[in-house]
Amino acid sequence: MCWVFGWLGQAWDGVPERRAAGGGRRGRIMAGSGVRCAPLLLAATLLAACGGGDAPAGYDPTMPPETPPALTMTSESGTWVVSAWLYPERARKGANEVVFGIVDGAGAPADGLVVRTQPWMPAHGHGTSTVPTVSPQGAGLYWAMPVNLYMAGRWELRTTITGAVEDHVVLVVDVP
Numbered sequence: 001m002c003w004v005f006g007w008l009g010q011a012w013d014g015v016p017e018r019r020a021a022g023g024g025r026r027g028r029i030m031a032g033s034g035v036r037c038a039p040l041l042l043a044a045t046l047l048a049a050c051g052g053g054d055a056p057a058g059y060d061p062t063m064p065p066e067t068p069p070a071l072t073m074t075s076e077s078g079t080w081v082v083s084a085w086l087y088p089e090r091a092r093k094g095a096n097e098v099v100f101g102i103v104d105g106a107g108a109p110a111d112g113l114v115v116r117t118q119p120w121m122p123a124h125g126h127g128t129s130t131v132p133t134v135s136p137q138g139a140g141l142y143w144a145m146p147v148n149l150y151m152a153g154r155w156e157l158r159t160t161i162t163g164a165v166e167d168h169v170v171l172v173v174d175v176p
C-alpha cells in the first residue's frame, strides 16, 4: 500500500471532528476546511503518482521481495551470490531503493554482514554525494536507501560486503 493512503485517511478523519468541535460557528468551520484543502490536494496528486494499485515506489519491509531479482552477481572472491531488487522495479532518475539479497555458495541467506554501497557513474567519473544507508532486514536481505541515481545513463552500485573477509560486487543499473 502506498503510504499516502494512510496519511489521506488521517486527513479525512480530521474533518468530521473539526466540524463537530466547531458547532454552529460557521466562519471557523470554513477556515478549517480551507486549511485542509491544500494537503488533501497534495495527497491526491501523490496518490495519482502511486499508480493506483501498482507496487509502491519504495520497499515495504513487511513485504519481502517475491519477484525474481533484477540483478544477480557473484562477489569477486566467489564467496557470495548477491541479488538486487530495485524499488521502483525499473530504476528511475532520482531516488531509488535497492534490496540486496546475499546467499553463500550453498544458497543459505547470509546475515550479520556489513553492506555498503556507493552509486558510481563510470561514463562521467562521478558518484553521488548521498551515501545510501544500508539496514539489515534478516533472511539475508539488506535494504539500501536512498540510492540517488540523479542522471539518466549507466550506473554501477559499487558494493562492499564485510564479514569474515571483505568482498566486493558491482551491480549495473541503467536509468532511462
Ligand SMILES: [Cu+2]
Residues within 6 Å of the ligand: 121, 124, 126, 151
Ligand atoms: Cu553523470
